[in-house]
Amino acid sequence: MWFWEVLEYLRELNLASIALRVFLAILAGGLIGIERGKQGRAAGMRTHILVCLGAALTVMIGFYAREILGYENSDPMRVSAQVISGIGFLGVGTILVKGRFQITGLTTAACVWTTATIGLALGSGFYEGALVVFAAAFLTVTLLHKLEYKLGKQQRRFGMYVEIKSDANIRLAIKHLESTYGASGIQVTSPRSGTNGNVGIEANINNAKNTTPPTKISKELENLDYVVFAIESV
Structure with a gap:
């Protein structure tokens, strides 16, 4: 079918696929960031967009080095693998201890980390996984917080x-x-x-x-x- 042919084409590293990956990274990071921004968190729309874009680019750099520059023995995921651990430093900056039983920023830190993984998936052309995880993450931060609040009050x-x-x-x-x-x-x-x-x-x-x-x-x-x-x- 033509759909699968187009999808396979977009999995390759070309101008159209790069544009699509960048657009989806901006969209996914922006929507998650907007929700965090509405909650008054330090990491808002721009932060999440930049995290998602940066993560996507690191993957594309790896594939570019192997497919375009000819480094056949290089691992395209080697550089991007450091994003998972490196993003932790940014996440820590969103966590605040306000009291012995009150810590804020954990959800935002998790959102930043998840946004980075979505960017990695988009950068590698794994669109299905990225979109499914984005939908699940977005529903989690927009809908489940109401249930969590009701349970937490008790x-x-x-x-x-x-x-x-x-x-x-x-x-x-x-x-x-x-x-x-x-x-x-x-x-x-x-x-x-x-x-x-x-x-x-x-x-x-x-x-x-x-x-x-x-x-x-x-x-x-x-x-x-x-x-x-x-x-x-x-």
């Missing part, structure tokens, strides 16, 4: 630091944290403010049954007479 927990006025209030503070917020892993520590007489309390807030944000819990605790201040623990 398991959310974070650290909280509470500073109280006197060690005489330790029992009262611990009892309040346990009964009101389901706190666990409570530890009495030195006061972060350095104020003599104050006592610090570190606690893990298990926010399974209510979705009260850390800022609101801090304000509720600070309304207590014996609490100096309360913040999400970092």
